Amino acid sequence: MPITAPVRGRAGRELAYALLMPLMAGLGLLYLLVVLLGVIATANIVGVPFLALCVVGARGLGAANRGLARALAGEQVAAPAPFRSRPGPLNRLAAALGDVVGWRAVIHGLVRLPAAVLAFAVAAGLWGYGLLLLSCPLWWRTAALPAIAPTTWPDALLLSAAGVALLLLAPWGVRLALVPERWLARTLLGPAPGAARIRTLEQTRALAVDDAAAALRRIERDLHDGTAARLVALAMRLGMAQEELAEADRPERLERARGLVDGAHREAKETLAELRVLTRGIHPPALDKGLEIALETLAARSPIPVALEADLPERPSPAVESIAFFCTAELLANVAKHSGARRAAVELRTRAGLLALLVRDDGKGGAMMDAGSGLRGLADRVRMVDGRLGIRSPAGGPTVVTVELPLHI
Amino acid sequence: MRIVIAEDAVVLRDGLRLLLASRGHEVVAAVGDGEALRACVDEHRPDIAVVDVRMPPSHTDEGLRAAIQVRRDHPDLGVLVFSQYIETRYAAQLLAGGARGVGYLLKERVADVRDFLAALDRIAAGETVLDPEVVTQLMGASRRGDALGALTAREREVLALMAEGRSNSAIAEALFLSYGSVEKHVTQIFTKLGLPPSDGDHRRVLAVLHYLQA
Numbered sequence: 001m002p003i004t005a006p007v008r009g010r011a012g013r014e015l016a017y018a019l020l021m022p023l024m025a026g027l028g029l030l031y032l033l034v035v036l037l038g039v040i041a042t043a044n045i046v047g048v049p050f051l052a053l054c055v056v057g058a059r060g061l062g063a064a065n066r067g068l069a070r071a072l073a074g075e076q077v078a079a080p081a082p083f084r085s086r087p088g089p090l091n092r093l094a095a096a097l098g099d100v101v102g103w104r105a106v107i108h109g110l111v112r113l114p115a116a117v118l119a120f121a122v123a124a125g126l127w128g129y130g131l132l133l134l135s136c137p138l139w140w141r142t143a144a145l146p147a148i149a150p151t152t153w154p155d156a157l158l159l160s161a162a163g164v165a166l167l168l169l170a171p172w173g174v175r176l177a178l179v180p181e182r183w184l185a186r187t188l189l190g191p192a193p194g195a196a197r198i199r200t201l202e203q204t205r206a207l208a209v210d211d212a213a214a215a216l217r218r219i220e221r222d223l224h225d226g227t228a229a230r231l232v233a234l235a236m237r238l239g240m241a242q243e244e245l246a247e248a249d250r251p252e253r254l255e256r257a258r259g260l261v262d263g264a265h266r267e268a269k270e271t272l273a274e275l276r277v278l279t280r281g282i283h284p285p286a287l288d289k290g291l292e293i294a295l296e297t298l299a300a301r302s303p304i305p306v307a308l309e310a311d312l313p314e315r316p317s318p319a320v321e322s323i324a325f326f327c328t329a330e331l332l333a334n335v336a337k338h339s340g341a342r343r344a345a346v347e348l349r350t351r352a353g354l355l356a357l358l359v360r361d362d363g364k365g366g367a368m369m370d371a372g373s374g375l376r377g378l379a380d381r382v383r384m385v386d387g388r389l390g391i392r393s394p395a396g397g398p399t400v401v402t403v404e405l406p407l408h409i
Numbered sequence: 410m411r412i413v414i415a416e417d418a419v420v421l422r423d424g425l426r427l428l429l430a431s432r433g434h435e436v437v438a439a440v441g442d443g444e445a446l447r448a449c450v451d452e453h454r455p456d457i458a459v460v461d462v463r464m465p466p467s468h469t470d471e472g473l474r475a476a477i478q479v480r481r482d483h484p485d486l487g488v489l490v491f492s493q494y495i496e497t498r499y500a501a502q503l504l505a506g507g508a509r510g511v512g513y514l515l516k517e518r519v520a521d522v523r524d525f526l527a528a529l530d531r532i533a534a535g536e537t538v539l540d541p542e543v544v545t546q547l548m549g550a551s552r553r554g555d556a557l558g559a560l561t562a563r564e565r566e567v568l569a570l571m572a573e574g575r576s577n578s579a580i581a582e583a584l585f586l587s588y589g590s591v592e593k594h595v596t597q598i599f600t601k602l603g604l605p606p607s608d609g610d611h612r613r614v615l616a617v618l619h620y621l622q623a
Contacts, residue, residue, distance in 0.1 A: 221468070228493050228516075229418035235520030236424045240431065243522050256431075267420070 011171035017072035018123030025116035028109035052096035062105030115180035122177035126170035133163025339363025365397035415446035443475030462492035512538035
C-alpha cells in the first residue's frame with residue numbers, strides 16, 4: 001500500500017498501542033480499586049500507611065503508561081522528579097500522602113478510561129471491519145454473517161473494495177482516536193505544572209549561592225595576598241625606620257632611616273593603587289550614577305576602541321545593572337584577550353521590559369560556551385535573574401554576544 | 410644566623426630579606442613554595458626557616474605541612490611559621506612533632522622589629538614562641554572552660570605569657586610581680602593542670618600543649 005508506506009511502522013506501533021488499551025486500562029482500573037480500598041481503610045489508623053504506599057506506588061503505573069506512550073505512540077513525556085522523602089516517619093508519611101505525581105497518576109488511571117475505550121474501539125473497528133470486508137469474496141457464500149453478507153459476486157467485490165478503502169483510512173483514524181490518550185499522558189504523567197519552574201529556580205539559586213561564595217573567596221584572596229601583604233611590608237619598613245631613628249644622632253643611621261621611610265611611602269602609595277583596583281572590582285562606584293556612565297568609563301579603559309551606544313529611558317534594578325556591567329566588562333576583556341579584534345561595539349537598549357545588551361567585535365570568531373569557560377560562567381550568572389545569553393561566533397568572525405535581562409527583578 | 414625564607418608574596422619576601430640582612434643575619438635562600446623550601450633546607454642546612462602558611466599551589470596550608478616535614482627531617486632546625494591568621498589547629502599540628510625551637514606568629518608582629526628578632530633568637534635557642542593571639546583564642550574557647558576554671562585570673566595571665574615563650578623573670582617584669590611570686594604561680598599552674606614534676610622547661614611547654622591538644 002504505497003499511500004501508507006511512509007507511516008507503516010508508525011501505524012503498526014499506534015495500532016499496537018490502541019490494542020493494548022484494554023490491558024492498560026484494566027490494570028489502571030484494578031489499581032483504582034486498590035486506591036479506593038486504601039481510602040476506605042483510612043477509617044482505621046493502620047490504613048493511612050497503606051494509602052500512602054498506594055499513592056507512591058501509582059508512580060510505577062504512571063511510569064509504565066509513560067513508557068508505553070513513548071515506545072508505541074511516540075509521545076515524549078518527560079519523567080517527573082523522583083519522590084523526595086523527608087526525614088522522620090511522620091514526615092515521610094505526609095510526603096507520600098501529598099505526592100502530587102502519584103495522585104496525578106491515579107487521576108490519569110481514572111480519566112483515561114473513556115479515551116482508552118475510544119482508541120480501542122476505533123482501532124478494532126476500522127482494522128477489523130476493513131479486513132472483514134476485504135476478505136468478503138472468500139466467505140460470502142458461506143454467509144456466516146447474514147446481516148452484511150452480499151448476495152452476488154459483484155456485490156462481494158464491491159464490498160472488498162470498500163474494505164481496502166477502510167484499511168487505507170484505518171491508520172489515520174487510529175491516529176485521530178489516539179489524540180485524547182496522548183493529551184492525557186502528556187498532561188498528567190509528566191512533571192506537575194510549576195515543577196519545571198521550581199527546578200530551574202533551585203538550580204539558579206544554587207548558582208547564585210556558589211557565585212556569592214566564590215566572589216567572597218576571591219575578595220579574601222585579593223586582600224590577603226595583595227593588600228595585607230603590602231601593609232605588613234610597610235609596617236616592617238616603618239618598624240625598621242623607628243629603630244634607626246632611636247639613634248638618630250649618628251648620621252649613617254639617619255640616612256638609613258630616610259631610605260626606609262622613602263620605601264614605606266612608596267609602599268603605601270602602591271597599596272592604595274592596588275586597593276583602588278580591588279574595590280572597583282567589587283563594585284564600580286560609577287555604577288551608582290547609572291549603567292551608561294559606568295559603561296562609558298569601562299569603554300574608555302578598554303585597550304581596543306569601543307563604540308558605546310546606550311539608550312535607557314528607564315533605570316534597571318541595581319542587581320540587573322551590576323550583572324549587565326560585569327557581563328560587559330568580561331566580554332570586552334575576552335575581546336581584548338582572545339579575538340584579535342581591531343574594534344568592538346556595545347549596544348544597550350530596553351525592549352518590552354527587557355534590558356538588551358549586545359557586544360560585537362570584528363575579531364576571528366570561534367568563541368564557544370564550553371563547560372568551565374568564562375562564557376559559561378556569564379551565562380550562569382545571567383540565568384540567575386531569568387536572563388539569556390546568546391553567542392554567534394562563526395570561525396573567521398565576527399562575534400556577536402547578546403544578553404537579555406529583565407529590567408526589574 | 411643562617412636563615413631561609415619561604416614566602417610567596419614578593420614584597421614581604423624582599424622586606425624580610427632586607428630586615429634580616431640589616432641585622433647581621435645571613436639569608437641563604439628565599440623561596441615561594443613548600444616544595445622549594447624542602448629542597449633548600451636540605452641543601453643549605455640553615456639555623457632557622459621562616460615559613461608562610463598559605464603558599465602556592467593550593468593556597469591553604471602548604472607552608473605548614475612543609476614546615477612540619479622539614480622539622481621531621483631536620484630536628485635541630487628552628488622553624489618560625491608566620492601567617493596572617495592564627496588557627497589553633499595549625500599551632501597544635503606544628504607542636505605535635507615537638508615544641509623545641511618552634512614559633513607561630515602573626516605576620517604583623519614583624520612590624521615590631523625588636524620583638525620579632527628576639528623571637529627568632531629564642532627559637533634558635535630552642536625555645537617555643539607562640540603568638541599572644543594563639544593564647545587568646547585558647548583562653549576564649551569554651552570547651553576548655555572546665556580545665557581553665559581551676560586557674561585564677563592571675564594564673565591565666567602567667568600561663569598566657571608562658572605560652573608566648575617568656576621566662577619567669579620576663580613574666581615578672583611584664584606583670585609587675587616579684588620573681589618569687591611568678592614562680593609560685595607557675596608551680597600552682599603545674600599542679601592544677603596535673604603536670605608531673607620534671608625538667609622545668611619541659612613542663613612549661615607541656616602546660617601550653619595541654620591547651621593545644623583537644
